[in-house]
Amino acid sequence: MIPADNTLGGRIPLLAPEDLSSDQQTLYTQLKATMVPWAKKSGFQAETSDEKLIGPFNALLRSPLISKALMEVTAAEGAHTALSEKVRQVVILTVGVAWQAAYELYAHVAVAEKAGIDEPKIQLLAAGQKPDGLSIEEDVAYDFTHQLTTTHQIDPALYERALVAFGEKGLVDLICLAGQYMTISGLLNTFAVPAPQAQ
Incomplete structure (x- = not known):
């Protein structure tokens, strides 16, 4: 597991789970249930040791409703390609x-x-x-x-x-x-x- 490190957010800070809005929390929960386990199974990291999302997932939290729709497209592509x-x-x-x-x-x-x-x-x-x-x-x-x-x-x-x-x-x-x-x-x-x- 990658240690907590705010530089992993690049130009934007990593968001702590306890600091998320309601819409962000909904997306965070979805990403934790889908993308984080997929990343672990695939051999790369998508979160820090204190459960902050990294990679594109941290950025996606900034616009949770559009990002939720993007994740639905991602799921559809994987299922129907x-x-x-x-x-x-x-x-x-x-x-x-x-x-x-x-x-x-x-x-x-x-x-x-x-x-x-x-x-x-x-x-x-x-x-x-x-x-x-x-x-x-x-x-x-x-x-x-x-x-x-x-x-x-x-x-x-x-x-x-x-x-x-x-x-x-x-x-x-x-x-x-x-x-x-x-x-x-x-x-x-x-x-x-x-x-x-x-x-």
Whole structure:
């Protein structure tokens, strides 16, 4: 467990559970019941030893009603996506690199390992490089996400490759997933939230 350390909030202080408003407390309880256990199971930390939330979760508490809706989208994506878990992690790491979001990369290096991606491939993805030996879907997901997050356009040839790999539903799912993590990365970067190992 990460010790209590207010520098983990970056530009905003970590909020103590006893200092939360009613709406914040509702969101805090939801995050403690869902995201914190998922983080522990995945091998990264989402709270301090005195139960203050870190990473994007501390920032989300600042706007609890919109953040609650964002968490509902997160749950829906996880439950209804057409993408495999390995493809999802390729997308998320590619977004994290494009945004240089330290906490996002810290967290999803661990999640990608749990998803069964080889450690050397994870390290290359986290360094912004496309590894050799990706599956066809992982390869297309990397190219699509990289192009979407860097040029904000998808060229015709890549669109056709992605359509063959994922179909229309899968493309919408991929774009929604990438957008979700662009939002999270935007929160992390705006508030200069560090990865715990950087402390």
